Amino acid sequence: MIAVIGGAGYIGSHTVKYLIEQEEQVVVFDKLSTGHREFVPLNIPFIEGDLGNQDNLDNLFKSYPEIHTVIHFAAFANVGESVNHPAKYYQNNVVNTIRLLDTMIKYKVKNIVFSSTCATYGEPLFLPLTEDHPQNPINPYGKTKLMIEQTMEDYSVAYGLKYAALRYFNAAGASEDATIGEWHEPETHLIPLVLDVAIGRREYISVYGSDFDTPDGTCIRDYIHVIDLADAHYKAMNYLIEVNQNLKLNLGNGEGFTVLEIIHEVEKVTGKSIEKKIVDRRAGDPARLIGSSRKAEELIGWTPQYKLEQIIETAWGWHKEQFGKIINVPLSQ
Ligand SMILES: NC(=O)c1ccc[n+]([C@@H]2O[C@H](COP(=O)([O-])OP(=O)(O)OC[C@H]3O[C@@H](n4cnc5c(N)ncnc54)[C@H](O)[C@@H]3O)[C@@H](O)[C@H]2O)c1
Ligand SMILES: O=c1ccn([C@@H]2O[C@H](COP(=O)(O)OP(=O)(O)O[C@H]3O[C@H](CO)[C@@H](O)[C@H](O)[C@H]3O)[C@@H](O)[C@H]2O)c(=O)[nH]1
Numbered sequence: 429m430i431a432v433i434g435g436a437g438y439i440g441s442h443t444v445k446y447l448i449e450q451e452e453q454v455v456v457f458d459k460l461s462t463g464h465r466e467f468v469p470l471n472i473p474f475i476e477g478d479l480g481n482q483d484n485l486d487n488l489f490k491s492y493p494e495i496h497t498v499i500h501f502a503a504f505a506n507v508g509e510s511v512n513h514p515a516k517y518y519q520n521n522v523v524n525t526i527r528l529l530d531t532m533i534k535y536k537v538k539n540i541v542f543s544s545t546c547a548t549y550g551e552p553l554f555l556p557l558t559e560d561h562p563q564n565p566i567n568p569y570g571k572t573k574l575m576i577e578q579t580m581e582d583y584s585v586a587y588g589l590k591y592a593a594l595r596y597f598n599a600a601g602a603s604e605d606a607t608i609g610e611w612h613e614p615e616t617h618l619i620p621l622v623l624d625v626a627i628g629r630r631e632y633i634s635v636y637g638s639d640f641d642t643p644d645g646t647c648i649r650d651y652i653h654v655i656d657l658a659d660a661h662y663k664a665m666n667y668l669i670e671v672n673q674n675l676k677l678n679l680g681n682g683e684g685f686t687v688l689e690i691i692h693e694v695e696k697v698t699g700k701s702i703e704k705k706i707v708d709r710r711a712g713d714p715a716r717l718i719g720s721s722r723k724a725e726e727l728i729g730w731t732p733q734y735k736l737e738q739i740i741e742t743a744w745g746w747h748k749e750q751f752g753k754i755i756n757v758p759l760s761q
Pocket of ligand 1: 433434435436437438439440457458459460461462463464477478479480500501502503504505520524543544545546595596597598599600
């Protein structure tokens with residue numbers, strides 16, 4: 429059985445759906461701080477619990493002694509917020525995750541697939557980023573994820589933990605059947621915010637900076653579909669079980685798009701024109717992040733299947749399903 433921590437969140441719920449489709453046994457553990465109970469099918473075991481609570485964690489591993497792997501998504505994940513509220517990030521992403529690792533050791537659960545991030549690299553010295561690029565994060569969020577990568581390395585040597593650190597680039601898109609998708613309150617991610625403008629929930633999109641060293645002055649990111657990420661988790665888990673070696677892998681499409689290019693693609697897919705306002709840069713944003721995922725292809729046979737257009741099409745499908753009924757009711761900005 430696989431314990432999916434944070435399985436009611438955005439990437440977690442798509443991974444749970446994918447694992448069920450592969451006929452894996454799954455238990456979800458989530459405190460529903462940013463996740464949604466309705467994102468997890470009712471016939472899947474669900475524990476509402478907090479990683480910060482040892483009793484909750486003991487309950488998980490005692491109730492399901494057949495757990496062999498943890499897939500760990502639970503964290504706070506907003507770069508800008510982490511600059512202004514670092515304590516919140518160190519507490520949940522570091523302290524609570526070390527509690528999870530210690531509890532895994534206590535219950536002799538050996539394998540963990542961990543949500544790391546390309547934000548661990550900091551300002552790129554070269555592109556595309558490969559896994560051997562130096563890790564010098566420029567925001568607290570990236571630092572918390574790097575600390576856990578380093579902790580897992582030491583736990584692996586000392587306690588035999590086997591880990592896959594999956595360094596995602598920008599997760600985006602939604603399930604093909606539009607039953608689950610990206611839904612954060614408040615939303616901070618670019619694509620759902622631009623879709624909010626398309627659907628009439630928001631008047632305009634703020635573009636954070638137009639003076640970066642990029643062709644149109646706006647930040648470049650590498651967008652990767654959540655279903656491709658889900659597939660990578662499944663493959664990484666099987667590698668840990670079968671090959672018994674640790675993994676550190678980038679997961680991206682290998683292609684970068686500026687903020688303005690994303691807005692343009694949303695206009696193409698939705699047929700709506702998007703109002704935008706250029707505002708100041710957001711703290712902690714590197715200019716360009718693009719990843720090479722060649723190592724993931726070589727080691728676990730993973731190649732992304734979704735390109736930008738399909739990413740935005742599936743995200744739009746979910747957005748219409750979720751928010752279409754309340755069209756033209758603006759959010760408070
Ligand atoms: N979204 C991205 O583009 C992206 C990119 C790189 C890495 N990541 C990482 O992927 C993971 C998932 O991201 P997401 O976008 O799905 O976020 P999310 O906020 O949608 O999901 C996180 C889930 O974890 C749960 N959670 C948080 N703290 C918890 C705790 N202490 N105990 C129990 N449950 C807790 C939340 O309720 C939520 O369901 C995060 O670790 C994030 O850092 C995300
Ligand atoms: O209203 C907005 C929101 C975002 N952006 C820009 O759009 C890009 C993407 O931003 P966002 O969607 O917030 O993602 P990131 O800040 O790149 O961070 C995401 O992607 C990282 C990997 O690159 C992960 O580590 C993080 O968890 C995840 O939140 C950035 O250049 C932002 O400055 C805007 O211009 N306006």
